[in-house]
Amino acid sequence: MILGIETSCDETSVALLERDGTVRVNLINSQIDRHQPFGGVVPEIASREHLQHLFPLVGRALDDGKARWEDVDSIAVTSGPGLIGALLVGVAGAQGLAYGLGIPLMSVNHLEGHIYSPFLQREGAALPLPQRFLSLVISGGHSAIYDVRGSDIRQINRTRDDAIGETFDKVAKFIGLPYPGGPEIEKQSRAGNADSKRFPFVVAQFRDESLDFSYSGIKAAAIRLAREYSIRIDGDDKKALADFCATFQDALVAQLFDRLDSVWDRLEGTKPEAVAVAGGVAANGVIREQLQAWGAERNVTVRLPEKRFCTDNAAMIAFAGLQKGNAGDPRRVEARSRIA
Numbered sequence: 001m002i003l004g005i006e007t008s009c010d011e012t013s014v015a016l017l018e019r020d021g022t023v024r025v026n027l028i029n030s031q032i033d034r035h036q037p038f039g040g041v042v043p044e045i046a047s048r049e050h051l052q053h054l055f056p057l058v059g060r061a062l063d064d065g066k067a068r069w070e071d072v073d074s075i076a077v078t079s080g081p082g083l084i085g086a087l088l089v090g091v092a093g094a095q096g097l098a099y100g101l102g103i104p105l106m107s108v109n110h111l112e113g114h115i116y117s118p119f120l121q122r123e124g125a126a127l128p129l130p131q132r133f134l135s136l137v138i139s140g141g142h143s144a145i146y147d148v149r150g151s152d153i154r155q156i157n158r159t160r161d162d163a164i165g166e167t168f169d170k171v172a173k174f175i176g177l178p179y180p181g182g183p184e185i186e187k188q189s190r191a192g193n194a195d196s197k198r199f200p201f202v203v204a205q206f207r208d209e210s211l212d213f214s215y216s217g218i219k220a221a222a223i224r225l226a227r228e229y230s231i232r233i234d235g236d237d238k239k240a241l242a243d244f245c246a247t248f249q250d251a252l253v254a255q256l257f258d259r260l261d262s263v264w265d266r267l268e269g270t271k272p273e274a275v276a277v278a279g280g281v282a283a284n285g286v287i288r289e290q291l292q293a294w295g296a297e298r299n300v301t302v303r304l305p306e307k308r309f310c311t312d313n314a315a316m317i318a319f320a321g322l323q324k325g326n327a328g329d330p331r332r333v334e335a336r337s338r339i340a
């Protein structure tokens with residue numbers, strides 16, 4: 001089995017993954033309560049929390065997975081990108097374990113973890129990877145599309161400014177919804193009408209030369225409209241709040257699909273067999289539904305991650321390690337807050 005360790009941000013996670021991609025255990029200790037009073041993640045608190053929770057979590061993973069140390073033949077750890085202090089706790093811990101046990105250590109890019117995560121299943125072996133697939137990573141920190149062939153990953157686009165999850169969170173905060181804002185906006189939007197003419201978001205066709213995402217325009221428009229129409233969570237007009245959330249969400253999703261279409265049209269060679277979506281925003285019901293329809297229209301398989309594998313977790317790190325197969329000397333692994 002592979003022991004996975006993830007400590008890049010505000011979740012300490014430890015997993016045990018079998019060689020066929022079966023997730024034996026995937027434990028996550030979220031620090032969200034510790035950071036909430038500050039309205040965002042405090043790096044120093046994150047590092048200390050990881051330090052406190054990492055080894056107890058490793059012990060629990062072995063207990064829960066009914067595994068012994070002899071069953072672990074390698075370790076996979078997130079080496080970046082992320083908060084440097086947080087990453088260092090995971091990397092140093094993994095190095096110590098691997099060195100002590102005399103087993104190899106794999107260095108895993110956090111984004112690669114997200115990219116392969118849609119192929120993990122709640123039970124049983126992982127699904128086989130397609131020859132070629134497009135991966136949409138949409139989270140609080142990233143919005144990008146990748147062209148993936150086995151362990152070869154090419155980034156096609158990225159966001160020029162805000163990430164989609166960040167946009168959800170910032171606008172949610174502005175109207176008084178708690179962090180993280182994405183699920184809160186989605187909840188409010190269910191009672192709303194996205195075609196409401198009251199909130200004229202410019203759902204532009206972005207088919208210009210660049211394939212990049214850009215969310216800052218929608219963010220600015222949302223804040224301007226919220227101010228103009230006094231949209232607040234504690235306001236009297238609940239219908240306006242719901243319509244606002246629905247229209248705003250619709251604009252974010254429209255941009256996502258506009259860019260996806262452009263990327264798809266411009267791909268060279270044999271088209272990918274599948275499109276996979278990952279990252280926290282992949283939990284969004286509207287995005288999941290529209291992506292299914294998008295795939296059905298084009299005869300492309302759509303892979304949606306189990307919600308438990310959408311957000312940061314160590315199972316996806318161990319699984320990405322398995323794909324990369326770069327296990328080596330634990331002393332060679334280095335934490336890096338940015339990875340080009």
Ligand code: KG4
Nearest residue numbers: 139140141165180182183280281283284311
């Ligand atoms: O991947 P993740 O857990 O953390 C990183 O950013 O790496 O993603 C968290 C993001 C937050 O911005 C959160 O608002 C968003 O995912 N999110 C959602 C939903 N659930 C989580 N956004 C829209 N709809 C959701 N249902």
Ligand code: ZN
Nearest residue numbers: 114139311312
């Ligand atoms: Zn992440």
